[in-house]
Amino acid sequence: MARTLETRTETLTLGDDGVMFCTVKPTAEHTLSDAVENVRASAELTRGRRVPMILDTRGTQQISREARIYYTGPENAKVINACAMLISSSAGKILGNFLMRVNHPPFPFRLFSDEASARVWLKEIGATRSGHDEGSR
Amino acid sequence: MTKDPAEQPRGPALHGDGELSDQELDDRLQRLLARVAAATGAPDPPLSAAAPPEPRRQRLERLEAAAAALIDSEAAKRARIERTDQQFGELVEVVTALASLDYSQRVTVDEGQDDAINALAIGLNMMCEELAHATTALTRTRDDAMAANRAKSAFLANMSHEFRTPLNAIIGYTELINEEHGDTAAPEILADLRRIRGAAVHLLDLIQDTLDISKIEADKLILDVRALSVRALVDDVIATITPSAQSRGNELILECLQASDMIRGDPTRLRQILLNLLSNANKFTTRGQVTLRVDERELSGARWLDFAVIDTGIGIAPEKQHAIFEAFIQADDSTTRVYGGTGLGLTISRRLCELMGGGLTVESQVGVGSTFTATIPLVLDAAW
Numbered sequence: 001m002a003r004t005l006e007t008r009t010e011t012l013t014l015g016d017d018g019v020m021f022c023t024v025k026p027t028a029e030h031t032l033s034d035a036v037e038n039v040r041a042s043a044e045l046t047r048g049r050r051v052p053m054i055l056d057t058r059g060t061q062q063i064s065r066e067a068r069i070y071y072t073g074p075e076n077a078k079v080i081n082a083c084a085m086l087i088s089s090s091a092g093k094i095l096g097n098f099l100m101r102v103n104h105p106p107f108p109f110r111l112f113s114d115e116a117s118a119r120v121w122l123k124e125i126g127a128t129r130s131g132h133d134e135g136s137r
Numbered sequence: 138m139t140k141d142p143a144e145q146p147r148g149p150a151l152h153g154d155g156e157l158s159d160q161e162l163d164d165r166l167q168r169l170l171a172r173v174a175a176a177t178g179a180p181d182p183p184l185s186a187a188a189p190p191e192p193r194r195q196r197l198e199r200l201e202a203a204a205a206a207l208i209d210s211e212a213a214k215r216a217r218i219e220r221t222d223q224q225f226g227e228l229v230e231v232v233t234a235l236a237s238l239d240y241s242q243r244v245t246v247d248e249g250q251d252d253a254i255n256a257l258a259i260g261l262n263m264m265c266e267e268l269a270h271a272t273t274a275l276t277r278t279r280d281d282a283m284a285a286n287r288a289k290s291a292f293l294a295n296m297s298h299e300f301r302t303p304l305n306a307i308i309g310y311t312e313l314i315n316e317e318h319g320d321t322a323a324p325e326i327l328a329d330l331r332r333i334r335g336a337a338v339h340l341l342d343l344i345q346d347t348l349d350i351s352k353i354e355a356d357k358l359i360l361d362v363r364a365l366s367v368r369a370l371v372d373d374v375i376a377t378i379t380p381s382a383q384s385r386g387n388e389l390i391l392e393c394l395q396a397s398d399m400i401r402g403d404p405t406r407l408r409q410i411l412l413n414l415l416s417n418a419n420k421f422t423t424r425g426q427v428t429l430r431v432d433e434r435e436l437s438g439a440r441w442l443d444f445a446v447i448d449t450g451i452g453i454a455p456e457k458q459h460a461i462f463e464a465f466i467q468a469d470d471s472t473t474r475v476y477g478g479t480g481l482g483l484t485i486s487r488r489l490c491e492l493m494g495g496g497l498t499v500e501s502q503v504g505v506g507s508t509f510t511a512t513i514p515l516v517l518d519a520a521w
Contacts, residue, residue, distance in 0.1 A: 062246060062259070065263070065266045065267070065270070068263075089255075089256065090252055090253050090256030091252060091256040091259045091260075093256070094256050094259055094260040094263070095259060098263050102263075102267055
């Protein structure tokens with residue numbers, strides 16, 4: 001059964017298919033403490049497994065440098081094995097490209113404008129395979 | 138384009154005294170209401186022939202409300218345009234700061250503003266943040282590296298000095314023993330003495346090279362410029378290298394093609410460059426030819442002296458020709474093992490040539506040979 005957790009800036013739902021759907025709350029500005037809280041919430045939902053994530057950032061624009069680094073660092077890599085970021089604006093595209101090309105997340109990362117394409121990609125790269133990467137890495 | 142009815146000339150509807158008729162006033166009020174409603178997006182109740190005419194007061198109130206909405210809307214537009222102008226101004230300021238390598242400026246991101254402008258603002262802000270951090274990190278790394286290099290140079294200079302003192306004592310005492318007991322000592326003891334002296338001199342040369350490169354890197358090497366005879370210099374260098382060339386079966390050739398002789402330069406450092414180039418040529422050539430060709434030429438209004446050392450040795454592969462001028466690098470790792478040397482000679486020679494205002498170049502072909510050309514500005518000694 002799908003489980004959901006709320007933090008100050010995100011709503012996180014781990015679906016039955018093993019995909020974590022993360023919605024960033026509108027206009028929420030992410031600080032490092034938000035990033036730490038969100039990664040901790042993700043880990044609580046996945047219970048140590050590494051799962052693919054669909055990150056819906058269509059409601060936000062602001063994220064601090066420290067938060068960007070944390071999201072694309074080893075702590076988050078312990079929780080997610082791939083990230084499909086949903087964007088709907090030029091600002092989202094710039095943010096996504098920055099995360100991808102400057103912060104270099106240690107897991108597959110790609111930008112999408114719709115959820116269906118994101119899910120297809122996660123399946124194609126094998127991130128959703130059983131949805132239960134045991135997180136040995 | 139259809140002209141708005143409200144703007145139509147009202148001539149025909151006028152009474153004799155120039156006032157509007159009630160009907161005309163009602164019609165024009167109705168048309169104005171429809172126009173304001175269209176501009177503000179508010180629905181205008183359709184007129185029906187069967188419906189009783191709307192009281193004039195009511196129409197006026199509707200018109201007042203619509204006009205107020207229009208005014209509010211215009212004020213909001215103006216505020217938005219002002220914010221946009223302000224954001225553009227900030228964007229220009231940040232780009233201007235960026236162009237002068239100032240990464241501290243930021244653009245305000247306004248959630249209610251145009252997405253494209255906000256995207257530019259967010260992108261610029263992130264870029265400034267990253268550039269600021271990268272620049273700080275690079276500056277710190279550069280400063281650390283420079284400090285480490287200075288410490289290394291100081292260490293090398295101190296250690297070189299400390300090594301040279303006992304080495305000179307070893308060389309001095311072996312010479313003293315050789316002088317005092319050369320006639321009576323057993324030949325094998327004399328041979329051992331020669332080996333001790335040879336090893337000590339070699340070690341001293343290596344230390345001297347290390348000291349030179351550390352001085353050059355620390356910008357502490359000062360040239361001792363004075364009058365010198367080119368001919369006397371090259372004769373001396375050739376005389377020094379001749380025994381070594383003979384021992385390797387090489388023919389040593391000197392070609393002095395230059396017209397000038399008395400020039401101004403640092404004779405010690407010039408000798409060091411030529412001996413280094415000739416030693417290398419001799420080291421990498423067996424039973425071949427080593428030529429020192431001296432010539433002068435004019436280029437770009439200046440006169441130059443070329444010392445070309447041409448050998449028929451093993452040559453250097455094209456991909457290695459750049460690297461041989463870097464400190465501690467020889468053409469091949471195995472070169473040091475086979476031919477010896479610190480790998481500093483060419484680095485020092487090039488840097489010395491550059492200090493003199495010239496340069497050192499190489500042309501080479503594997504299996505055919507190499508030509509190293511040291512070029513220095515030709516400054517004639519005024520006394521001659």
